[in-house]
Amino acid sequence: MCQACGSSSPRWMGRCPGCDSFNTMIEETIAAERPRAASASGSTGPVRLESVQRDAALERVSTGIIEVDRVLGGGLVPGALILLGGDPGIGKSTLMLQVATLMSRDGPVLYATAEESALQTRLRAERLGGNTHDLYLLDGTDLTAYEEALASRPWRAVVVDSLQTVSDPDLESAPGSVSQVREVAARLMRVAKSASIPIFLIGHVNKEGSIAGPRVVEHLVDVVLMFEGDRQHLFRMLRGVKNRFGPTNELGLFHMAHEGLVAVEDPSRALLAERPRGAPGSAVAAVLEGSRPMLVEVQALVSRASGIPRRVVTGIDSAQAALVLAVLERHGGQRLHDKDVYIKVTGGVEVEDPAVDLACALAVVSSRTGVPIPDDWVLAGELGLTGEVRRAPRMAERLREAAQLGAGRALVPFSGKAPLAVLPVWRIGDAIRALGPGGSKGMEEPADDDTS
Numbered sequence: 493m494c495q496a497c498g499s500s501s502p503r504w505m506g507r508c509p510g511c512d513s514f515n516t517m518i519e520e521t522i523a524a525e526r527p528r529a530a531s532a533s534g535s536t537g538p539v540r541l542e543s544v545q546r547d548a549a550l551e552r553v554s555t556g557i558i559e560v561d562r563v564l565g566g567g568l569v570p571g572a573l574i575l576l577g578g579d580p581g582i583g584k585s586t587l588m589l590q591v592a593t594l595m596s597r598d599g600p601v602l603y604a605t606a607e608e609s610a611l612q613t614r615l616r617a618e619r620l621g622g623n624t625h626d627l628y629l630l631d632g633t634d635l636t637a638y639e640e641a642l643a644s645r646p647w648r649a650v651v652v653d654s655l656q657t658v659s660d661p662d663l664e665s666a667p668g669s670v671s672q673v674r675e676v677a678a679r680l681m682r683v684a685k686s687a688s689i690p691i692f693l694i695g696h697v698n699k700e701g702s703i704a705g706p707r708v709v710e711h712l713v714d715v716v717l718m719f720e721g722d723r724q725h726l727f728r729m730l731r732g733v734k735n736r737f738g739p740t741n742e743l744g745l746f747h748m749a750h751e752g753l754v755a756v757e758d759p760s761r762a763l764l765a766e767r768p769r770g771a772p773g774s775a776v777a778a779v780l781e782g783s784r785p786m787l788v789e790v791q792a793l794v795s796r797a798s799g800i801p802r803r804v805v806t807g808i809d810s811a812q813a814a815l816v817l818a819v820l821e822r823h824g825g826q827r828l829h830d831k832d833v834y835i836k837v838t839g840g841v842e843v844e845d846p847a848v849d850l851a852c853a854l855a856v857v858s859s860r861t862g863v864p865i866p867d868d869w870v871l872a873g874e875l876g877l878t879g880e881v882r883r884a885p886r887m888a889e890r891l892r893e894a895a896q897l898g899a900g901r902a903l904v905p906f907s908g909k910a911p912l913a914v915l916p917v918w919r920i921g922d923a924i925r926a927l928g929p930g931g932s933k934g935m936e937e938p939a940d941d942d943t944s
């Protein structure tokens with residue numbers, strides 16, 4: 493069975509026919525399909541939608557951390573099975589222990605861990621602080637013990653740390669293998685649904701960045717959250733990848749402190765705190781992350797290439813960056829095909845909003861020409877392939893956030909009332925011209941100048 497995609501083959505293969513990965517096939521014994529009692533599913537045939545019981549208990553409960561609630565779409569839905577994925581050491585156990593501690597104020601919470609000893613968990617909980625009176629620990633790897641423990645009390649929430657270490661001893665496959673992980677997720681799912689207990693499953697992420705082995709469980713669980721950001725960076729980001737109960741575009745920002753993960757209250761201010769003043773190649777973008785407008789700094793460095801030009805991009809999608817560079821070359825008069833271009837969003841933030849394009853573009857122009865973008869400028873707009881700057885949604889909110897943080901002028905595809913001065917830009921050339929004479933150098937002719 494392929495450990496990456498779960499497809500099976502009757503014999504070993506070097507390359508998986510399902511997902512083309514190499515060396516992901518391992519032998520797993522597939523137990524004969526257990527007869528499932530027809531009544532086990534509880535299905536009694538079709539029911540009128542209107543006669544479905546509206547359970548009062550189905551109200552969302554808070555996890556105790558506003559950022560987590562927001563990413564979940566407004567709190568925890570009872571009976572939800574939530575998969576939390578993330579790189580090793582990113583802080584999954586820490587975050588979940590914090591949630592468990594906070595939730596135990598209002599009822600018993602079970603933290604089941606096979607990853608770390610009970611003592612380690614206790615020491616961590618003490619470091620994180622908070623009252624843990626009604627927090628229970630379960631040590632061990634046996635799935636049946638988990639099921640019993642889950643049935644033993646009306647848990648307010650359960651954390652399983654981690655999905656890959658729990659296993660059903662009756663299955664012959666190794667813990668963490670596709671069959672095991674599927675079985676564990678499916679059985680915990682049944683408990684979650686029947687007892688209306690929200691269960692968090694922590695899942696490790698493999699080199700490719702998907703939840704190890706089991707992409708196969710992603711369809712099964714209700715919510716998939718990813719905890720991202722690398723250790724050196726300022727921020728850890730909690731992002732929804734899938735959510736049966738809410739939108740997936742919300743972002744929770746944290747930083748790791750001694751007392752655990754602390755929500756970043758004012759991400760824009762934090763992100764701009766270390767911004768260099770008057771340096772070419774730095775631009776501020778007003779982007780939307782979920783429901784929240786946020787200011788991020790985009791930096792670019794353009795230098796003469798020696799050999800094949802390099803494009804190194806962090807924080808935005810590299811295909812999007814390539815598009816920005818192509819538009820600059822074609823419609824902005826910027827000669828870049830013989831330059832190395834580095835683009836990065838500072839703070840380790842990953843921006844998905846296409847409105848970051850304009851800031852990206854102007855940062856590149858600024859670095860190439862050596863003309864700094866004024867400190868109080870803010871940009872937002874998506875670039876089209878014909879050089880047009882496209883409207884970005886919820887411009888008013890972006891501008892308000894920008895004004896609040898002291899921006900004085902916005903370069904945006906927008907004209908209308910705003911809390912700060914607006915310079916409307918409808919084409920990429922408008923923004924480049926606004927940057928000044930140095931910026932528009934070579935704009936009218938085919939791009940062939942070189943400032944270095």
Ligand SMILES: Nc1ncnc2c1ncn2[C@@H]1O[C@H](COP(=O)(O)OP(=O)(O)OP(=O)(O)O)[C@@H](O)[C@H]1O
Pocket residue numbers: 578579580581582583584585586587607619696723748749750751
């Ligand atoms: N005393 C401390 N003060 C601040 N940060 C700490 C402290 N002890 C540990 N950390 C940080 O906590 C992080 C580890 O968090 P945690 O164990 O929750 O990660 P994880 O995602 O569960 O990792 P794993 O995949 O190994 O289970 C590390 O980044 C570490 O630097």
Ligand SMILES: [Mg+2]
Pocket residue numbers: 584585586607653
């Ligand atoms: Mg852990």
Ligand SMILES: [Zn+2]
Pocket residue numbers: 494495496497498499508509510511512513516
């Ligand atoms: Zn595969």
